[in-house]
Amino acid sequence: MSSVTEQTVETYGIDNWGAGYFGVNRKGNLVVKSPENENLTADVKEIIDDLRKRGINTPILLRFPQLLFGQIRKLQSSFKRAIKEFDYDGGHLCVYPMKVNQNRAVIEEYLREGSRYNFGLEAGSKAELYAALALEQSKDSLLVLNGFKDRDFVKLAFAGAGAGKNVVIVIEKMSELDHTLALVAEATAENPDAALPMLGVRVKLYSKGSGKWEKSGGEAAKFGLTTTEILEVIRQLQDAGRIEMLKLLHFHIGSQLTDIKRIKNAMKEAARTYAKIHQMGIPIDYLDVGGGMAVDYDGSRTSFESSANYNAQEFANDVIYVIKTVCDDENVPHPTIIQESGRFLSAYHAILVTNIQDEIETIVVNITPIEIKTDDPQVVRELHDLRETINAKNYREYYHDALENREELFTMFNLGLISLEDKGKGEVLFWDVCEKADQFAQLKKYVAEEFDELRRLMCAKYLANFSVFRSMPDNWALEQLFPIIPIHKLNKKPTEYATLCDITCDSDGIVDKFVDLHDVKPVLELHKLVKNEPYYLAMMLVGAYQEVMGNNHNLFGVPHEAHIFIGEDGHIIKKVIYGATLADTLMTVRFDAVNLHDQFRRAVMKRIKDGQLSTKEGTQLIEFYENQAESYTYLTPNGS
Numbered sequence: 001m002s003s004v005t006e007q008t009v010e011t012y013g014i015d016n017w018g019a020g021y022f023g024v025n026r027k028g029n030l031v032v033k034s035p036e037n038e039n040l041t042a043d044v045k046e047i048i049d050d051l052r053k054r055g056i057n058t059p060i061l062l063r064f065p066q067l068l069f070g071q072i073r074k075l076q077s078s079f080k081r082a083i084k085e086f087d088y089d090g091g092h093l094c095v096y097p098m099k100v101n102q103n104r105a106v107i108e109e110y111l112r113e114g115s116r117y118n119f120g121l122e123a124g125s126k127a128e129l130y131a132a133l134a135l136e137q138s139k140d141s142l143l144v145l146n147g148f149k150d151r152d153f154v155k156l157a158f159a160g161a162g163a164g165k166n167v168v169i170v171i172e173k174m175s176e177l178d179h180t181l182a183l184v185a186e187a188t189a190e191n192p193d194a195a196l197p198m199l200g201v202r203v204k205l206y207s208k209g210s211g212k213w214e215k216s217g218g219e220a221a222k223f224g225l226t227t228t229e230i231l232e233v234i235r236q237l238q239d240a241g242r243i244e245m246l247k248l249l250h251f252h253i254g255s256q257l258t259d260i261k262r263i264k265n266a267m268k269e270a271a272r273t274y275a276k277i278h279q280m281g282i283p284i285d286y287l288d289v290g291g292g293m294a295v296d297y298d299g300s301r302t303s304f305e306s307s308a309n310y311n312a313q314e315f316a317n318d319v320i321y322v323i324k325t326v327c328d329d330e331n332v333p334h335p336t337i338i339q340e341s342g343r344f345l346s347a348y349h350a351i352l353v354t355n356i357q358d359e360i361e362t363i364v365v366n367i368t369p370i371e372i373k374t375d376d377p378q379v380v381r382e383l384h385d386l387r388e389t390i391n392a393k394n395y396r397e398y399y400h401d402a403l404e405n406r407e408e409l410f411t412m413f414n415l416g417l418i419s420l421e422d423k424g425k426g427e428v429l430f431w432d433v434c435e436k437a438d439q440f441a442q443l444k445k446y447v448a449e450e451f452d453e454l455r456r457l458m459c460a461k462y463l464a465n466f467s468v469f470r471s472m473p474d475n476w477a478l479e480q481l482f483p484i485i486p487i488h489k490l491n492k493k494p495t496e497y498a499t500l501c502d503i504t505c506d507s508d509g510i511v512d513k514f515v516d517l518h519d520v521k522p523v524l525e526l527h528k529l530v531k532n533e534p535y536y537l538a539m540m541l542v543g544a545y546q547e548v549m550g551n552n553h554n555l556f557g558v559p560h561e562a563h564i565f566i567g568e569d570g571h572i573i574k575k576v577i578y579g580a581t582l583a584d585t586l587m588t589v590r591f592d593a594v595n596l597h598d599q600f601r602r603a604v605m606k607r608i609k610d611g612q613l614s615t616k617e618g619t620q621l622i623e624f625y626e627n628q629a630e631s632y633t634y635l636t637p638n639g640s
Contacts, residue, residue, distance in 0.1 A: 007493065013516070016296075016298070035070025035073070051562060051573070059559040059634055068543075090336045095339070096110050100342030107121070120144070172225070201233055202224045224252075247283065251266065256306075256343065271322060293344040298517070345544075352472070370425055382405055399450075472542060485538050494527050558580045
C-alpha cells in the first residue's frame, strides 16, 4: 500500500470503524473483506461497474450477507469465551429484533446462520409476529414478543405456541396478563394438554443507559412494570395455578449504549431482581438483557453518542461476570442470558453507493476577469487592494477588513449608491480574499475558530444522488453519524473539502457532519469532480434501522438492491432487486398510474382536437409520459 493510500485510509478512518471488514486495494478502490478469510475481497467499484453494465444505476444498496454472518459469529464466540472464562453455568442465546431491519432477505440470512447457535427472533408488533410465525427457526430458539399487545396479538402468540414455536409473551401492561389468562382458560378447556406460550415480565429499572436513547431506561421509561406490578403478576399467576408459565425476566435501557459502566449498573440491578424472584420459588430460566449493544460508527472507542467505549468481548465479559457474581451472592442458578443486539448484528452488512451528480456553487465565482477602474467605488478598490496584498502575516487582519468592506458594499447597494455591476465585482473580490485567508489559516498549527467557520462556509457542496430521508433518516432526525467514503480514487489525495446535499427539495436534505477520530468534522475530504467522469460515494454501516425508518419525502422510493457474495474470484452478484419506479412510489400515496395516464391522455387529446397539437406530437407526448411510470425515481447519473 502506497503512502498516499495509507494516508487516505487514515483520513477516512477505515481501520477505526470498519471492524476489519473493509479496506483499500492497489487500484485505490474500496473493498469488502470476507469474515472467513480477509484475503478474499470484493471490489465495490467493480461491483458498481458490473451493475451499471446491466443498466442498474446508482443509488444502489449493496448487501453482503457474509458480514451479517461474521457479526453473528463474533457475538456468539464472545459470549462462549466469557462463559468458559468465568465458569458460568447458564447459556447464551440471541433473538434478533425484527424492527431493526424487517427486510425478508436480512431476516432469512440471519436465521440461516443464527440457527446454528439456536438464535431466534423478537417481534414487537402483530405484523412482525405474523411474519415470524411462518419463518423456520431452530427448535430450541425463542420467539420473544415485546411491545404493547391487545387480545388479537396475544391470540396470535397462542397460535405460534400451537404451531410448535417457543413463544415468550413479555408482559408490558397488566391488561396483557388478563388477555393471556383468559386465552389459557379457553385453550385448556378444550384440551388440557394444549401447548401454551411462556411468559416474561419486563422490569422498569432505576438504572439508565447512555447516548441518544438514554431516556429509554429509568423510572420514567415508556415500557416496563414497577416492582409492585411484577409482584401482582406473580400473585395472579399463582392464583390461576399458572406460575410455571413465567420463565423470563426482561429489561432494556436503550439503543446504542455508548458507556459500558451504565450497562454494568443495569446488569447488577436486573440480576438482583432475577435472584429475588427466583428465591420466591418462581421458576425463571431466562434473563433477557435487551438490546443496545453499540456500533462504533466513528471508530473513536469513546462514550460519544456515535461510538462505544467497549467491544463485543468486553461487553460479553462484563455481562457474564456481573450476573454470575450477583447470582452466586444470592445462591441462585445462573440464568440463560438472552440478548437482543440487532444493531450490532446488521449495521455492517449494508452499504449505500451513490454518485455525485454535480457541484452546487454557493459562493461568488469570478466568471470573467475583473478589471479595476479608477472610477470604481472606493469599497471595491479597497477589496481589490486587500486581495492583492494579503499574506501569511496579515491574513487575519485583512480578513476582518474584508468583512467590514462587504457590509459597506451591501449598505451602499441598498441605499442605491452603487450599481449592480459594482456589487457583483465587490462580491467576487471579497470571496477571493476569503479563499486566500483560509489558505494561510490552514497552514498554522492551531486554526482559529473563525477560520473553521469560514471553511464550512466556503466548502464545496456536492449534490449526491440520494435522499437522506429515505436512506439515512437517522442522520437527519438524530444527527447519527455514518462513515462516508469514496469507493475509488483512494490512492489519490483528496483535495476538496465538501458537504453533501441530497436531491430532495428540502433544506434539511444535507449531510454536514462527518465521522472523525477526535471530533465531528464539518466537512469531508473528497476529490475534485471531473466532467463526464462518475464519482461514487459509499454511505457505510446503514444496515440497521435506516431502511425501515426511511420515508418517501418527495416520493423518492427504495433504491435498487444487490446481494453480493465474496468468493475466491472476487464478487458474485447473487440477486438484484429493482428499486421503486414512479408508479410504485405514487401508489404509496394512492395515485394509480392507469388513472393518471387516462387523465393525461384526455388533456393531450383536447389540445389535439383544438388544433394546438398535431396528432403526431400528441402521440409522442402520451407515449413519453406513460413510459416514465416505470422509470427510477432518482436522477440519471452523468455519462449514462
